[in-house]
Amino acid sequence: MRVARLYRLDDVRVEDAPVPEIGPGEALVRTRACGICTGDIMAWYIERKAPLVFGHEPAGEVVAVGEGVEALSPGDRVFVHHHAPCGECSKCRRGLYVHCPTWRSTALRPGGMAEYFAVPADNLARDTLRLPDGVDFEAASLVEPTACVVKSLRRGAVAAGETVAVIGLGVMGQLHVVLARHAGARVVAFDRVPFRLERALRLGAEAAIDVDANDPAASLSERTGGDMADVVIVGPGSIEAMELGIRLAGSGGRVVLFTTSQPDETLAVSPFRLYFDEVSLVPSYSCGPDDTREALELIAAGIVRPQDVVTHRFPLERVAEAVAQAQRPDEALKTIVVFD
Ligand SMILES: [Zn+2]
Ligand SMILES: [Zn+2]
Structure with a gap:
């Protein structure tokens, strides 16, 4: 499969990589859209993690599920959060999901800017949401950013x-x-x-x-x-x-x-x-599973509309251009990469 690997903000390459294997409780998702986040274009923040398959705002279609997965099946259209909490620790019990050790250690493999990604069991069980009929993949790529705003307004x-x-x-x-x-x-x-x-x-x-x-x-x-x-x-x-x-x-x-x-x-x-x-x-740092659910409802209800904020769309082979475009404040709001 093809992935977008970021070496520096001005050096993002489309490369080949193996389709990730999945284990029990996991799922394989075919990516259909992935937003470029403000954090993805903060040079000091992202380049210290490089090289990496970046992108943490994906939406797509389940193509395979591991042993024991019953809640989802191939063909389901989903939003997948790149971090998910354990749901049981002292932080989770107080709703402080981003401070859960599991939340911080979970990640999609290899990342959202890939034709396929594996969803770890924690993410699948606690922060993968099936999309309602009226919500397309582009709209679903706004769930994570919208959820961060839901949390921010609640914190405020x-x-x-x-x-x-x-x-x-x-x-x-x-x-x-x-x-x-x-x-x-x-x-x-x-x-x-x-x-x-x-x-x-x-x-x-x-x-x-x-x-x-x-x-x-x-x-x-x-x-x-x-x-x-x-x-x-x-x-x-x-x-x-x-x-x-x-x-x-x-x-x-x-x-x-x-x-x-x-x-x-x-x-x-x-x-x-x-x-x-x-x-x-x-x-207000990132967001948790309560926020993503509320965000999806706001999108499904038409309160948050892609046409209000998505200004640019690029196919994966032009991901380097997409990253450059996302950095032009004069004309870009949300830039997303769309997959076919
Ligand atoms: Zn984001
Ligand atoms: Zn926890």
Whole structure:
């Protein structure tokens, strides 16, 4: 079979690899679509794992199941999460799935950007979802990113009537706009790319502010009568964006850090300000099986729509172009690789 192996962001090759073998409790899936994640194009993050068959947002069709698998059979159309928890440890019992040792150790073999991948027993048992009829493979490739946003808004405790500021309007920012609106919040969006600002308005943001042409904090203050945001979603993993996020939060506000910084960076905060304004910093890392189920429901219900966020599609043989395209913020939101 063919796989896409990433050596560096500017060196992604289509190579031959054996179709993975499956064991008891596992399944073999023929990939039909796989999204390129923001994490896949963060050079410092992905290149330290290279070379690898990247891609963790696949959807496809079950072609074989191992001994003992009864819940799924060949022909089933599925979303498969690349990480799955054990469901039994102390972290899982508290719903902290991403901190389960099993969650971190599970992975699809060899990865999502391959014509076929093997689903380990843990992933198959606890985070492989059969697709409802109306959900196609392209839409299903949005389950994982949507689930990360579901979790982020839950961590931020977004409630109807609150003001949510979204910093960074790539695909994840746009999904935050859609789902914060769906939760009944007012959304003020921030970016510097005109195409992204326009898209956020179309998806329901009441204002989209160009951070190069305006003072973001002054603009938000004006729109909220000085109250600022109840929840701030900080999309980019930059210290600058995190600092802006803290500035945009009003009293009692929650600042959701949706993306990591690099390992050695530090963020200077004023405990005095955080204390008296009771501003919380809330990291939100990835998502768990409760989030993927909710995400699939949102997609099936037409709340999250591929046509709103998928801007580019490439076949596997053009995966290098797909990776390059995904890095062009001026024109790309979600880039996906489609398989035939
Ligand atoms: Zn992802
Ligand atoms: Zn666990």
